Amino acid sequence: MAKKEVDDRFKKFGTVSFTSISKVNDFIDYLEKGKVAGTRCKECGSVFFPPRADCYQCLSSNMEWFEVSGTGKLLAYSKLQYGPVGFEGDLPYCIAVLDYGDYKVFGRIAGELKDEEIKIGMDMKTVVNKLPNGQLNYVFQRA
């Protein structure tokens, strides 16, 4: 008997993924295509990033994908000198939050940006990033 195929695409997200199966596994396909995507509820129009499979506003699971595009403003960031187990090879790196108005995005600031170039309030864009270990994430670059 054929083994049931498990859709565990989400294990590709980030340096180390702690999740493998999610109803928003298509997020990984968008990353593969160079796109960062959130979801919008087709019933009530609520916009979600990170993407959700379910809308708590109207209890619908009827979602469509939208691409995170344009620029967001840098709200907060920190540069880590120590990392959790499994992230030692990435150090140092910056985590940050961008405000796109309708939604916010949490992620990393692109490694090539120097400390003095990073300013709260600056405009940044979110781009897909392939990690040395073959995993995928996204980073913020200067707009």
Next chain:
Amino acid sequence: MGKVGIIGVGQSAFVRGYGGSIRELAFEGFKECMKDAQISVKDIDASIVCSAPEYDKQRSPAGVFAEYLGLTPQPTFYTESLCSSSSTGLKLAYSLIKSGLHDVVMVIGFQKMSEISSAESQERMGRGADIQWESPFGTMMPAYYAMYARAHMEKYGTTLEDLALIRVKASTYGQINEKAVYRKPVTLEMFSDPQSPMSNPVASPLRVGDCCANADGSSCLIVASEEKARAFSNKPVWILGIGAASAPVNMAARDLFTGLSVGEQAGRQAYEMAGVTPKDIDVAEVHDCFTIAEMMAYENLGFAKPGEGKDLIKSKETYKEGSIPVNVDGGLLSKGHPIGATGGSQIRTIVLQLRGEAGEMQVKDPEIGLVHNIGGVGLYGNVTILGRA
């Protein structure tokens, strides 16, 4: 419906690498609490055990502790809300008593963080955040709070020196608290001395000196109905107000990066229930897992206006002799932060203060005290107001 009082408090010393198992660690806080309350285990109707479970190999520690502490066959159960687990336990004890279901409830908090390595511990703590969407970027607690520090500094002009002053204050009291894990002085100069570990960057802008110390420890409280409290104790401390709130775990769903909404909301609820204002608070314990967390607590609890927390610490108003003494037991920064035990230890400090039994740390004649205990990065907030009358 009568009041609810605290009739017994205890805690273990907070230490690095406790030389015993978790049940033995729990016994330390329990023993001090039972000696304090001078009642028998037969008088306790139920127990609540609180910790962050990911540190333990033991599943469901409540049953194990009940046996070791002689609390069977009374009901026992387990609860957690990360670093505020034992404040949540206290709230549940209050509710059980108010409902009339039980009269006397014990709240036991514990954590043996040294069961795992420091790096593993950081990773476990990081997993108290959003593991699907944030942990894959390599997040840790100091880095999350560092984002808040950066935003606070940008908006209000708070400086690294202002933050360091909070640690200097904590060490002042850590040195005189025999239960504290970190008993050495910390000076402002250490933060700018590259030879000092305190100046070592962890997650910018926070340095080692801005971060609390991991520790092993346990805490224990006995909570009772007014009738039982008066029967068992000649010095009960009353729960005047309890507030609790939650916030989105994902940073992308947060609106505020210069304060913790849960601290503000839980505080407002507790003040309203107690019928008091921030000006009425004589002594406070706030959740200073990082220096910035204490700074935000000043503002979220109304001890200072938003952005003016730095003036409180610069003018030493939060020292023992100041207008609003905060964390005069060394706080999480110097006393240490054994996750599940922390809230109970904070409550113990305020109970001792209100009884006038805080020794060298005693604030002059306090009548109303406040405990602010946060779980995760402002994920869970608990504020408890206690009074002598």
